[in-house]
Amino acid sequence: MGEAVERVLQQGGLLLVEAGTGTGKTIAYLAPAAWVGTRVVVSTGTKNLQEQIVQKDLPLLARALGRPVSVAVMKGRANYLCKLRFDSFSRQGTFMRREEIPLFRAVSAWASATSSGDRAEIRELPDSVDFWRDISTSGEQCLGQACAHFDDCWVTQMRRRALEAQVVVVNHHLLCADLALDEEAQGRVVPEYDTLILDEAHMLEDAATQYFGVQVSTHRIEELAHDLERELSVARIEAREARLEGAAVRERSERFFALVGKEAGKRLTRNWRTAEVGEEVGALLLRLEGLATAVLALPDAPEPLTSIARRARDLTAQLRFLVAAEDEAHVFFAERRGRGIVLRASPIDVAGLLRERLFGRVRAAVLTSATLAVGGGFEYIQTRLGLAEAETLKLESPFDFEHQAVLYVPRNMPEPNTPDFVERVTEEVARLIELSHGRAFVLFTSYANMNAVAERLAGDLAYPLFVQGEAPKPALLELFRATPGAVLLATASFWQGVDVVGEQLSCVIIDKLPFASPSDPIVAARIEHLTRQGRNAFAEYQVPEAVLTLKQGLGRLIRSTSDRGVLAVLDSRLVERPYGRRFLASLPPARLVHDLEQARAVFD
Numbered sequence: 001m002g003e004a005v006e007r008v009l010q011q012g013g014l015l016l017v018e019a020g021t022g023t024g025k026t027i028a029y030l031a032p033a034a035w036v037g038t039r040v041v042v043s044t045g046t047k048n049l050q051e052q053i054v055q056k057d058l059p060l061l062a063r064a065l066g067r068p069v070s071v072a073v074m075k076g077r078a079n080y081l082c083k084l085r086f087d088s089f090s091r092q093g094t095f096m097r098r099e100e101i102p103l104f105r106a107v108s109a110w111a112s113a114t115s116s117g118d119r120a121e122i123r124e125l126p127d128s129v130d131f132w133r134d135i136s137t138s139g140e141q142c143l144g145q146a147c148a149h150f151d152d153c154w155v156t157q158m159r160r161r162a163l164e165a166q167v168v169v170v171n172h173h174l175l176c177a178d179l180a181l182d183e184e185a186q187g188r189v190v191p192e193y194d195t196l197i198l199d200e201a202h203m204l205e206d207a208a209t210q211y212f213g214v215q216v217s218t219h220r221i222e223e224l225a226h227d228l229e230r231e232l233s234v235a236r237i238e239a240r241e242a243r244l245e246g247a248a249v250r251e252r253s254e255r256f257f258a259l260v261g262k263e264a265g266k267r268l269t270r271n272w273r274t275a276e277v278g279e280e281v282g283a284l285l286l287r288l289e290g291l292a293t294a295v296l297a298l299p300d301a302p303e304p305l306t307s308i309a310r311r312a313r314d315l316t317a318q319l320r321f322l323v324a325a326e327d328e329a330h331v332f333f334a335e336r337r338g339r340g341i342v343l344r345a346s347p348i349d350v351a352g353l354l355r356e357r358l359f360g361r362v363r364a365a366v367l368t369s370a371t372l373a374v375g376g377g378f379e380y381i382q383t384r385l386g387l388a389e390a391e392t393l394k395l396e397s398p399f400d401f402e403h404q405a406v407l408y409v410p411r412n413m414p415e416p417n418t419p420d421f422v423e424r425v426t427e428e429v430a431r432l433i434e435l436s437h438g439r440a441f442v443l444f445t446s447y448a449n450m451n452a453v454a455e456r457l458a459g460d461l462a463y464p465l466f467v468q469g470e471a472p473k474p475a476l477l478e479l480f481r482a483t484p485g486a487v488l489l490a491t492a493s494f495w496q497g498v499d500v501v502g503e504q505l506s507c508v509i510i511d512k513l514p515f516a517s518p519s520d521p522i523v524a525a526r527i528e529h530l531t532r533q534g535r536n537a538f539a540e541y542q543v544p545e546a547v548l549t550l551k552q553g554l555g556r557l558i559r560s561t562s563d564r565g566v567l568a569v570l571d572s573r574l575v576e577r578p579y580g581r582r583f584l585a586s587l588p589p590a591r592l593v594h595d596l597e598q599a600r601a602v603f604d
Contacts, residue, residue, distance in 0.1 A: 001025060004393050005366050006032035009040070009195060012363045014390035016201070016381065018372040020397025020588070021555055025368055026057045029197050033167050034061060034069045041168045041193040043175045045200030046497050047075060047120075050169050053199075058167070072165035074158055074189060076174045081107075081117040082137040083149040084304070089134045092233045096130040104131055117154025127472065133223070134230075139181065140311050141227070146303045155189060163191050172204055176211035179357045194363040200497075201367035202548055205350055205384050209522065212353050213330065213346035216319050217337070221253040224311055228291070231304045242294040249291055249312075252284040257341045260334045264341065267521040268325045268332040281323050288316045321345065331525035348525045351386030359386060370397075371551040375585045380544035397558075397588065404564045405557060405590040408432070408599045413572040416512040422449055425511050426456040428570050435600055436507035436566060438463030438485030443495055443553050444511045453511075454489050463487050468494065480504070496552040499559055506565035506603070508557040513571045513583065514549040515542055543579050547586045554587060566599050 001017055008015040009032050019025035030053070033040040044050050054073045062069045090108070095101055103125060110122055119125060119132065142155075150156055162168045170190055178190045198204060228246040232239050259277050273281075292312040295305050322343045325332040330345040347353060359365060367385070374380045378392045410428060414420040433440050444450040454467045464483045466476055468490040480486045481504055488494070495514075516523045523542075530537040554567045567590055574580045575594075584592070593599050 001028035001368075001393065001395055002031055004391070005029045005197075006036070008364050008366055008391070009033065009036040014359065014364075014387055015366045015393065016372055016378050016387065016390050017366065017368040017393045017395065018378075019368055019370060019395045020399075021370050021559060022397050022399050022561070023395050025370075025395075026053065026199070027061060029199070029366055029368060030057055030061050030069075030167070031065075033195075033197060034065065036195065038195050039166060039168060039191070039193055040195045040197060041170060041175075041190065042197045042199065043170045043172050045172055045203040047079075047171055048497060049200065050075070050171055051120075053169050070164065070166040072158070072161040072168050074162055074168060074170045074174060075118065076171075076177060077138060077142060077155055077189065078133075078136050079119055080137075080154040080158070081111055081114070081119070081135060082142075083153060084143070084147055085137055085141075086111060086135040088230060088234050088304075089131065092230050093131065093134055100129055100131055103129055107135070116158070134226075139177065140314065141223075141307070143303050143307055146307075159189060159191060168193070172198070172200070172207035173211070176204075176207045179208075180211040194361075196358075196362050196365045198365065198367045200369050201385075202369045202371050202381065202552075203496075204354075204367075208350040208354055209346050212350055213344060214318050214321055215342050215344040216315060216322055217342040218253060218257045218340040221249060221315065224291075224308060224315065225250045225253075228295070228305075228308050231302070231308065235302050235305065237298060237301075237305075239294070239298055242291065242298065245287060245291040245294045248287045249284070252280065252287045256280040256284045257343075260343055261336065261341045263334045264336045265519075265521075266333060267524060268334065270325045272325060272332075273323060277323070281319065285316055285319060288312045288319075292316075319343075331521050333521035346522055348522075348529050351384060353386075355386035370555055371548045373586065374544040374547045375582050380540075380548075383540075399558050399561060399563075399588075401558065401588040401590040404561075404602075405567055405588070406599050406602045407554075407587065407590040407592045408566055408568040408596065409572065409574050409592065409594060410570060411572055411575065411594050413570060416571060416573075421512075422452045423456075425449070425570050426453050428568070429453060429509055430457065430460070431596055432507055432509055432566065432568055432599075433461065433463060433487055435596060436603075438487050439504055439565075440487045440507035440509060441494065441498075441500075441505060441556055442487065442489045442509045442511070443556075444489065444491050445514045447491055449511055450489050450491055457487075457489075461487065465489070495549060495556075498556055500556070501559045502563065505557065505559075505563075507568065508554060508565070509568040509570065510550065510553050511570050513546055513569070513573060514553065515546045518542075539579070543582055547583050550583060551586060558588070564602055566602060568599075 001019055001023065004015060004017065005028060033042065042053065044053065050073055054071060058069050058071050107122060114121060147153065174189065178188050181188050225246040228242065232243065259280055263272065292309040295301060295309040298305065322332065322345055329347060331348055332345050335342050335344065372378060372381050373394055382388065382390060414424055429442055457465060463485045466479055466486060466488045468476065473493060476488065477498065480488045481500060518524055518527060526541060527537040530541055557565050557567055574583055
């Protein structure tokens, strides 16, 4: 793999590599990146993987090479303290919860000592803390070079380090957020590059779908009104009319999004606008325009206030686009996110956008993951990402799956959509946990099934039981690793990027084949798009996507040459339906069994 990566980095081109667990793919692409002689951007799926590369893999490589490797890590703006907004909040900020005041004191002490401004340095700061939004910034809030702190800004310093580094480590969210901006936009963070490595490349389509779209939320509009009030107070400007417009924007936003909330989870077409929706959005648009006009009319308004006027006008344009729901290249829908409501438009097909904005502009690109191929071929991922012309390489895991694992699939399970399914899953999970003496991940495709099984297991299980949602993900993983015989029940976020090596994890159980719900607006639009082209959406999209997801979930089990255990899929369709053969052909070559007594042999 290292030789193939080196050739592409030197000569140019596109390379797709599926590198099974244990192949050492990270070192295989980092070593060529360290000596290619040009800046290489390495993009990973998550911030945790960035940290692993920077703190573990690159130091290991540097020791092997006998010389340092110049590296910079870049995250999204929201991860960094904004000095301007921190100063403003320190003078005029208000707290949503009194218990956050001691946390802010800790942040204040850290702010005077940090060398990076990255909130990850503050281990005790919860992800959910409210005031962090007030002291960090987004692309639309950033003033760019007009900011008094631009030269000593933490994001500016991060970018300077990246300009001097040979290897720049970013994540797909930051990469796609940058690609979504106009070329001249001041919010761009990643420095120019023509050589790119995408690790966990199977996650790129989802990131591009998120950032190449448009969204307006209750949070964005509330943040606009909140920033207006604070900046007027900081500037000591009365501005009665601007304050009134800000209050009116808040009120009209609440009324409009109350109507949008009734459509949450639904796909919106151009006729979704009732007379009431039209009236409320018209009033909100009028108030946003009024806010922008009132702010721009202020004499000698400082840049933070004129920036708010620009944001109001951007929101106006985006809201008009969203409410119209007429662009056939996008799917329009509403969703609830925490306590907020979001109105979204997402591109139905990102292949052309990725070709235009990314792959058509780089000299060399390597895309790798443990899960890129379906049935041994790369056609699916090439189609989804717009990579018609690419070299491909498939490298099997060095682990001995035939001896280290068995794949248990019970026959005659009820159909997943029948009332008996959860009861049977609970019975199978209990038997498997007894077999493995706990030490199990039980991964679900829905919260409903997870909670139903958790409720049934809670009273009878002889092993410690943890359920996603009881604590933050990192804390749950630490508890699982530290608790002998633990069992963890979880959903989508635990299917990938989770690494538990050794006997502590000896069984991975998946309740059913992870087909994406056809009621999801994006999935439904993509099915419809392929069907209109005369193609078989189930065979070309739904099955391959589920295959890759299943490979990720089952990949949690065998992480070293000494690991052994049971992979269990409690869905008889895997062996009883014709499409099951495509799944089996893509999975690790563990021995397939249908009887628990046969599965027990793997522990002997």
